[in-house]
Amino acid sequence: MNTVSKPTIPSPAPRSSKPEILAEEIIERLTYRIGKDAKVAKPHDWLTATILVLRDRIIDKWMESTRRVYATGDKRVYYLSLEFLIGRLMRDAVSNLGLMEQVRDALASLGVDVSVIAGLEPDAALGNGGLGRLAACFMESMATVEVPAYGYGIRYVHGLFRQQLADGWQVELPESWLAHGNPWEFERRESAYEIGFGGTVDVVNNPEGEPRYVWKPAERVIAAAFDTPVVGWRGKRVNTLRLWSAQPIDPILLDAFNAGDHIGALRESNKAESLTRVLYPADATAAGQELRLRQEFFFSSASLQDILRRHLQQYDDFTSLPDKVAIQLNDTHPAVSVAELMRLLCDVHGMEFDLAWDITRGTIGYTNHTLLPEALETWPIPLFERLLPRHMQIIYAINAKVLLEARRNKSFSETEIRSISLIEESGERRVRMGNLAFVGAHSINGVSALHTDLMKVTVFADLHKLYPDRINNKTNGITPRRWLQQCNPGLTSLIREAIGDDFLDDAEKLKPLDKFASDASFQEKFAAVKRANKVALSNLVASRMGIKLDPSAMFDIQIKRIHEYKRQLLNVIEAVALYDQIRSHPELDWVPRVKLFAGKAAPSYHNAKLIIKLINDVARTINNDPAVRGLLKVVFVPNYNVSLAEVMVPAADLSEQISTAGMEASGTGNMKFALNGALTIGTLDGANVEMRDHVGEDNIIIFGLRADEVAAARADGHNPRAIIEASRELSQALQAISSGVFSHDDRNRYSALIEGIYAHDWFMVAADFDAYAQAQRDVDQLWTDPSTWNSKAICNTARMGWFSSDRTIRQYAKEIWRAG
Ligand SMILES: *Cc1c(COP(=O)(O)O)cnc(C)c1O
Numbered sequence: 001m002n003t004v005s006k007p008t009i010p011s012p013a014p015r016s017s018k019p020e021i022l023a024e025e026i027i028e029r030l031t032y033r034i035g036k037d038a039k040v041a042k043p044h045d046w047l048t049a050t051i052l053v054l055r056d057r058i059i060d061k062w063m064e065s066t067r068r069v070y071a072t073g074d075k076r077v078y079y080l081s082l083e084f085l086i087g088r089l090m091r092d093a094v095s096n097l098g099l100m101e102q103v104r105d106a107l108a109s110l111g112v113d114v115s116v117i118a119g120l121e122p123d124a125a126l127g128n129g130g131l132g133r134l135a136a137c138f139m140e141s142m143a144t145v146e147v148p149a150y151g152y153g154i155r156y157v158h159g160l161f162r163q164q165l166a167d168g169w170q171v172e173l174p175e176s177w178l179a180h181g182n183p184w185e186f187e188r189r190e191s192a193y194e195i196g197f198g199g200t201v202d203v204v205n206n207p208e209g210e211p212r213y214v215w216k217p218a219e220r221v222i223a224a225a226f227d228t229p230v231v232g233w234r235g236k237r238v239n240t241l242r243l244w245s246a247q248p249i250d251p252i253l254l255d256a257f258n259a260g261d262h263i264g265a266l267r268e269s270n271k272a273e274s275l276t277r278v279l280y281p282a283d284a285t286a287a288g289q290e291l292r293l294r295q296e297f298f299f300s301s302a303s304l305q306d307i308l309r310r311h312l313q314q315y316d317d318f319t320s321l322p323d324k325v326a327i328q329l330n331d332t333h334p335a336v337s338v339a340e341l342m343r344l345l346c347d348v349h350g351m352e353f354d355l356a357w358d359i360t361r362g363t364i365g366y367t368n369h370t371l372l373p374e375a376l377e378t379w380p381i382p383l384f385e386r387l388l389p390r391h392m393q394i395i396y397a398i399n400a401k402v403l404l405e406a407r408r409n410k411s412f413s414e415t416e417i418r419s420i421s422l423i424e425e426s427g428e429r430r431v432r433m434g435n436l437a438f439v440g441a442h443s444i445n446g447v448s449a450l451h452t453d454l455m456k457v458t459v460f461a462d463l464h465k466l467y468p469d470r471i472n473n474k475t476n477g478i479t480p481r482r483w484l485q486q487c488n489p490g491l492t493s494l495i496r497e498a499i500g501d502d503f504l505d506d507a508e509k510l511k512p513l514d515k516f517a518s519d520a521s522f523q524e525k526f527a528a529v530k531r532a533n534k535v536a537l538s539n540l541v542a543s544r545m546g547i548k549l550d551p552s553a554m555f556d557i558q559i560k561r562i563h564e565y566k567r568q569l570l571n572v573i574e575a576v577a578l579y580d581q582i583r584s585h586p587e588l589d590w591v592p593r594v595k596l597f598a599g600k601a602a603p604s605y606h607n608a609k610l611i612i613k614l615i616n617d618v619a620r621t622i623n624n625d626p627a628v629r630g631l632l633k634v635v636f637v638p639n640y641n642v643s644l645a646e647v648m649v650p651a652a653d654l655s656e657q658i659s660t661a662g663m664e665a666s667g668t669g670n671m672k673f674a675l676n677g678a679l680t681i682g683t684l685d686g687a688n689v690e691m692r693d694h695v696g697e698d699n700i701i702i703f704g705l706r707a708d709e710v711a712a713a714r715a716d717g718h719n720p721r722a723i724i725e726a727s728r729e730l731s732q733a734l735q736a737i738s739s740g741v742f743s744h745d746d747r748n749r750y751s752a753l754i755e756g757i758y759a760h761d762w763f764m765v766a767a768d769f770d771a772y773a774q775a776q777r778d779v780d781q782l783w784t785d786p787s788t789w790n791s792k793a794i795c796n797t798a799r800m801g802w803f804s805s806d807r808t809i810r811q812y813a814k815e816i817w818r819a820g
Pocket of ligand 1: 085128129130131133559560561640641645666667668669672
């Protein structure tokens with residue numbers, strides 16, 4: 001025993017938030033940490049120095065939060081996500097720490113404009129779209145509602161690609177968000193784990209004569225942790241986002257190097273590092289690449305090893321795991337965690353299989369994000385077996401257990417048993433990651449009410465029959481800090497003047513704003529804020545694209561990943577039809593509109609990229625046609641990301657949420673717009689259904705087929721050709737596009753795209769066109785009465801509080817995690 005008593009180490013004094021002190025510290029960091037004289041410091045240096053000063057203030061709270069969970073023994077939540085679409089962090093941190101004015105004043109006293117340096121911070125774009133953005137909103141809300149939580153993911157060197165347009169075509173460029181370093185993160189050299197791939201499985205008998213399996217991987221890499229603190233609203237709690245980076249076990253093979261093979265000496269290093277180099281740029285199709293499976297296992301294994309190590313630091317064994325640990329799988333990307341947790345418990349910690357299975361299921365929850373068959377992950381057995389031989393065995397063992405359970409229950413037919421199986425047996429044999437996640441979790445949640453209902457009757461119908469109490473709903477949400485307070489300070493001030501500050505701590509307290517919906521003077525102020533936001537967006541469009549917009553026109557915005565089911569095509573076809581109408585009927589009073597689009601297409605998604613080109617072709621024609629008299633403009637703003645969304649969302653009058661019903665699991669873009677006072681034109685899909693319930697059916701424009709009608713139309717062989725022939729507007733628009741009116745340089749560019757609508761119309765573009773076009777003319781009508789429009793917009797803001805991710809997280813905490 002060491003008898004030397006430890007000295008009491010004093011904690012540093014809490015940092016001051018006075019502007020003078022902040023300014024002093026910024027200069028101190030600039031000088032001693034960055035090594036720059038203030039006289040020659042570049043804007044980037046000021047940004048880094050400011051972040052370092054903010055970070056210190058977060059660290060105090062971070063350590064306090066960590067000490068608290070050790071002291072209380074509270075349950076910890078682990079959110080495993082292959083994507084975190086974070087955006088910038090500085091404004092979030094400043095605002096949540098309540099230091100907005102102080103930081104602005106401190107920088108001003110140094111001659112630095114906070115908004116200029118804030119604009120230099122790169123977006124952390126470690127995600128593709130909604131799923132990754134949800135993970136980022138959840139991290140902020142978990143800190144806000146004081147759930148002790150860790151986010152686990154991958155520290156991609158290159159996040160989502162940067163999108164440029166070249167002659168209207170999408171061009172993908174690498175994004176290097178780490179080029180200037182990342183002052184938010186801490187590398188944790190002590191938290192590193194070995195991750196294996198390939199090799200063989202040995203069976204040895206333990207002293208009791210029972211077989212024990214020992215995986216001998218052929219390859220190994222190190223997972224090294226990088227931590228970013230995530231601060232909640234009013235700095236209540238600071239949680240950790242831990243991102244893993246792959247590093248070689250031997251950075252350099254010295255023997256090879258000394259033998260003169262300088263390139264070969266670095267091969268291992270390059271191979272390891274390539275594992276976490278890039279984010280897979282696909283959000284709705286399962287990438288079939290081996291590297292993707294390696295990434296999934298890499299971050300799942302590192303996270304689980306870390307979780308188990310932390311648990312053993314505080315508790316004797318793993319029987320308490322389900323009481324002290326909740327692991328949430330964000331979609332199936334971390335689903336291999338089910339098998340890895342079993343392996344760690346059984347093979348490494350010597351636990352008996354059935355007990356390990358109970359503990360695994362007691363600990364893991366799974367969130368499903370899509371019903372699209374092509375997006376449900378499956379892996380070919382030969383690949384899986386080669387890369388993860390022990391996990392393959394474990395999956396077979398789990399499958400045997402589950403199938404036996406189903407067989408004992410006589411009500412299951414062979415067809416149902418085949419659909420429950422973890423192994424797809426028809427055609428090439430594959431592992432079904434959705435089924436693995438389902439059977440390995442005690443809770444499977446959908447992300448909107450409609451999506452949850454559909455899950456029960458489609459993908460998971462048979463598993464739901466076997467385990468009827470596992471599926472539940474947790475409708476997505478958005479953090480109102482980023483998506484109202486920070487992105488729309490004008491509206492935030494106006495609301496505070498009207499109803500006080502309660503809504504800042506509880507978005508549902510926006511409700512009292514309802515009373516102001518019909519107040520003429522409030523309407524005017526609300527409209528003035530909207531106009532100022534439209535001017536700001538117009539300035540951005542003017543400076544980036546050289547296009548001038550009229551802020552008094554209706555700003556009609558569709559921004560999201562480009563995907564056929566999201567139906568940007570329906571929107572642009574309607575624009576073509578409207579263009580035709582405006583030219584044919586100059587005598588009518590057309591409502592001036594600007595149709596804005598933004599979004600990235602997966603690089604391998606041909607039709608999505610073609611739709612981007614079509615929007616740009618149509619935009620060029622319409623914007624340059626004097627016969628339009630400026631009544632319609634079409635603009636595709638390049639490089640959609642979180643920071644662009646933060647400018648576009650507050651500037652929208654009309655929000656386009658027009659997916660084919662039954663195909664958008666929830667959507668969160670829809671929530672951002674409505675919270676900021678845009679009216680929604682949308683289908684009864686995803687969370688739109690619940691938004692209608694909350695804002696009231698008079699305050700949202702709903703059109704088109706419902707999910708059950710889409711399913712019926714598809715099943716009955718819907719006849720798009722007949723529908724098109726019956727609609728003059730639609731047939732003319734389609735005719736114009738397919739015959740090359742917008743593509744003189746290549747008249748057949750869009751023939752196949754349009755032919756798809758005639759031939760099968762899988763996404764119901766033809767089926768919904770007339771209803772959509774009519775809804776748009778109703779929107780025009782509404783726009784001519786500003787008072788009514790504004791009152792509806794105000795009602796949207798007032799009634800969207802329920803869609804705060806704080807509410808979502810409280811539901812997860814209470815009903816799934818039993819934590820917090
Ligand atoms: C909110 C958000 C999304 C999700 O938008 P949907 O309209 O729900 O698809 C995608 N990307 C970014 C950058 C976002 O901010």
